[in-house]
Structures are given as C-alpha cells and as structure tokens.
Amino acid sequence: MTVVLISGVNRGIGLGLFKQYAAREGYTVIGTILPLAEKIPEIPIGKGSKAIIVNMDVTDVQSPKRAIEELETKYGINQIDIAISNAGILTLKAMSRIENIDPQEFEDHWRVNVKGYLLFFQASLELLKSGSKFIFISSSAAILDRIPDKQNVCYGITKIGATYLARYAHFEHPDLIIFPICPGWVATGMGNLTAQHRGWDKAPVTVEQSASGLIKVIDEATRETHSGKPWN
Numbered sequence: 001m002t003v004v005l006i007s008g009v010n011r012g013i014g015l016g017l018f019k020q021y022a023a024r025e026g027y028t029v030i031g032t033i034l035p036l037a038e039k040i041p042e043i044p045i046g047k048g049s050k051a052i053i054v055n056m057d058v059t060d061v062q063s064p065k066r067a068i069e070e071l072e073t074k075y076g077i078n079q080i081d082i083a084i085s086n087a088g089i090l091t092l093k094a095m096s097r098i099e100n101i102d103p104q105e106f107e108d109h110w111r112v113n114v115k116g117y118l119l120f121f122q123a124s125l126e127l128l129k130s131g132s133k134f135i136f137i138s139s140s141a142a143i144l145d146r147i148p149d150k151q152n153v154c155y156g157i158t159k160i161g162a163t164y165l166a167r168y169a170h171f172e173h174p175d176l177i178i179f180p181i182c183p184g185w186v187a188t189g190m191g192n193l194t195a196q197h198r199g200w201d202k203a204p205v206t207v208e209q210s211a212s213g214l215i216k217v218i219d220e221a222t223r224e225t226h227s228g229k230p231w232n
Contacts, residue, residue: 001048005030005071005080005127007058007120008087010037012188013137016211017084019043022051028077032056032067032087058087058116064123071127080127082218084135085120085162088113090190094154095197106154113158117165130175133221135214136166138180138230150194163230170228177223181231186210 002024009018009031018040021029025046033040035055045051052075056067071077089112094105117136128134140146141156142163166180184205185191191203217231 001026001028002081003028003030003077003079004082004084005032005124006084006086007032007056007116009033009053010040012190013183013186013207013210013214014084014086015040016207017086017214018051020208020211020215022046022049025049028052030054030071030075030077030080032058056087056120058120059111061119064119068123068126077127079129080124080132081129082133082135083120083124083128084137084214084218085117086137087116087120088137088158088190090152090155090193092193092197095151095194096153097151098153101153109154109158110161113155114161114165117162121165121169125173128173128176131177133177133218134166134169135218136162136178136180138163138166138182140182140185140232142180142182142230150197152194166230167228174223177221177227179221179226179229179231181214181217183210183214184232 004021006014006017008014010033018029018031021027023044023046025048027049030052032054034057054067054070057063089109094109139159141152142159163180166178170178185203186205186207187203195203
C-alpha cells in the first residue's frame with residue numbers, strides 16, 4: 001500500500017492530484033483541507049485504495065502536528081511514501097508593482113507559501129522513511145533571471161523560498177528524495193487570475209494535464225536523478 005499525503009486538496013492542483021492518486025489501485029491518499037473549507041466532491045476510488053481527509057491549517061504551528069498525530073492514532077498510518085506540499089495562495093491585491101505592494105498582503109503570502117511549507121515538512125518528517133519522496137510545489141515565478149511579466153512579486157518571492165527549502169532539505173536528509181517542481185501555468189483559480197491580469201481568459205494547462213505530469217515526474221524520481229534539483 002502506497003501512502004500519499006497532499007496539502008490543500010479542496011481545489012486546484014491539490015484536488016487534481018488527490019483524484020488521480022485515489023483512482024490508482026492500492027493507494028492510501030490523504031488530503032488536507034482548512035477546517036472551514038468546503039468539502040471536496042465524491043471521487044472515484046481505485047481497487048484496494050482509500051481516501052482520507054484531515055483538517056490542517058499550514059499557518060498554525062500546531063495544526064500540522066495535530067493532523068499527523070490524527071493519522072497515526074485514528075487511521076493507523078505509520079509511514080508516508082510521498083508527501084506533496086501544495087497548499088498556497090495568490091491574490092489579485094498582491095499583483096502590483098513593488099512600490100504599491102500592501103505589506104500585509106506580502107506577509108500573508110509569506111506565511112502560507114513559505115512558513116506553511118516549512119511547518120508541513122517538519123510535521124511530515126515523523127512519518128517519512130528512507131526512500132520517501134517530499135515534493136515542494138514551486139513555480140516558474142521563482143526563476144531569478146526571468147524578466148518580470150505578471151507583477152507577482154509576493155508570489156514569486158515565496159516560491160523562491162519554497163525552492164530554497166527544498167534544496168536545503170535535500171542536503172540535510174540524504175535518505176529522502178526531495179525536490180521543488182513547477183506544475184505549469186494551470187487553469188486554477190490562481191492560474192487564471194494571472195492569465196486574466198495579462199488579458200487572457202484562462203491559463204493554458206488544465207488541472208488534469210498538470211496533475212498527470214506531476215505524478216509522472218514523481219513516479220520516476222530517484223535520489224540520484226531528481227533530488228535537490230528544480231523540475232518543471
């Protein structure tokens with residue numbers, strides 16, 4: 001039984017990943033949602049597989065720890081084979097020139113997209129075993145030599161932070177496979193927001209395409225070939 005833990009599965013890429021992993025045979029797929037988030041829809045479950053939803057607020061220092069404890073005590077989960085740090089935010093208000101950025105918006109994005117990734121990683125470590133994979137969902141916005149085109153300073157800086165965390169975690173945990181990956185420009189709420197900011201109707205990559213591509217890379221990933229490197 002392969003155990004997968006994904007943060008932020010009530011919408012977007014997280015939900016896409018949750019659906020595709022749950023449809024496989026012999027998987028236990030765990031998704032986290034905010035305590036007050038809308039429930040996810042019914043999804044097909046593969047033969048011998050099961051799907052579990054737990055509450056987690058990645059910005060609350062204690063919440064990820066409590067969620068992991070719940071997995072151990074209530075569901076008997078004693079290991080995680082794949083963990084995907086996905087929960088994040090991007091708001092229209094944050095999309096502006098540097099001189100116009102609201103400091104509170106900047107702080108909110110940092111708290112979710114960097115601190116949240118840190119807390120999720122720290123909590124998950126307890127159940128990661130040798131050979132487990134931990135994936136940080138990053139973005140092409142984290143590429144330092146990219147010419148700014150979307151006014152997403154708040155988001156881009158946080159994704160640089162996520163990539164940095166992944167790089168350091170790779171060296172600190174030589175028994176794990178850890179890397180950041182860009183899921184593409186995906187037609188989620190956040191992806192379409194940036195597209196519309198540029199005058200487009202929606203982002204060019206579907207959630208299904210992105211989730212399928214992400215899973216393919218994760219399936220193939222080894223310590224030698226993938227860990228510590230940014231992927232797209």
